Amino acid sequence: MSSGRSGMGAELKSRIMSSRGDIFPKLIAMQKLIQARSFAVFRVTGSGLPRKRVLSCECESWAAGGTGGSYSDAFVACYGEFLLSHIDDLLLPLMWNAKNDAISCTSSDFGAFVSRLPTASLPFAGLAFPVRLGAVGNGFVVFGMSSSDDLSSEVIIDLHNRSCKLMMDILSMSERKMTQSEALSDREIACLQLAGDGRISEEIADNLGLSVHTVNAYLGSATIKLDSVNRIQAIAKAIRLGYIN
Incomplete structure (x- = not known):
């Protein structure tokens, strides 16, 4: 026995070990579903006080979009405070347009259930799915778009559902990072x-x-x-x- x-x-x-290798294929499948250029997963870290919290990048593929570098810092600089404030009050997906609205990310049939971020200096549009898991942790699954798209409600709901499951996996794995x-x-x-x-x-x-x-x-x-x-x-x-x- x-x-x-x-x-x-x-x-x-x-x-437990093999599950880590399952994260990126799931993100890539979600990325392909909406033909996004890249993805990133951010975790809310720090104390419960708003000014003490920050968004930490758990994994990302910004560089895979041909930029030659990561846009994680630029994204957080543009929208970090908005996202941290948003997750306290709402769980609606967020969308934003590229600089000068050169690329747009919209949803004509789901607009009432999407929050829009102000257009900033990022060269790509995108959407972010907030995931609030209480004591387990909170975060966002983010996708950058290199071409304009009007996403259907079915696709947005599906991606948000997948984002919640994915974030649960990532946060659980992070919690399992113990020393020998x-x-x-x-x-x-x-x-x-x-x-x-x-x-x-x-x-x-x-x-x-x-x-x-x-x-x-x-x-x-x-x-x-x-x-x-x-x-x-x-x-x-x-x-x-x-x-x-």
């Missing part, structure tokens, strides 16, 4: 899994061939590593982070 649980831990770790000393061991994962299945310490010990004292030690260390106040919270967090199911 112990080797089975070790295999489960290895499988979970493999799934903090990473959960296979034994800790196995004990948490069985505890999550409703087993008490005596049953877990019998299942894994361990002493009750050792089981409680594993559960205690896992609780500390997951920065949880008790075993129940540790189980909930382990499920959310993908360690157990």
Whole structure:
């Protein structure tokens, strides 16, 4: 039974690592859907005070659009404050036009449910999808457009839905960035899994061939590593982070 649980831990770790490689293909698929030139994902970091928060770029492909450099800083300089203010009050997608309205991004049949940003100095138009996930984190999935487009409501809703799922994946992976000393061991994962299945310490010990004292030690260390106040919270967090199911 112990080797089975070790295999489960290895499988979970493999799934966590491989999931990082799934992010860019998903973003590229969304980019192709609207024939966008590039994409970027920004996370809201800092304290809860408006002036303390900033947008940090988690991943981007601005340079892939042939610019020879990243527009992340320019985008944040133009619209960072607008986006941070917007996500506090609304979850409507945002659109903007390129400098001098040379390129436009619009939605004639969904205009009432889209917020427009003022035209600034960016050489491309685009749209940004706010994602608010509470304690998990908040952020934006952004697409830059190199040609004018009138996006349908179906496409916008689909992209916003995908953005929410994508941001959840990215923020969860970011939260899983632990040092080797903090990473959960296979034994800790196995004990948490069985505890999550409703087993008490005596049953877990019998299942894994361990002493009750050792089981409680594993559960205690896992609780500390997951920065949880008790075993129940540790189980909930382990499920959310993908360690157990």
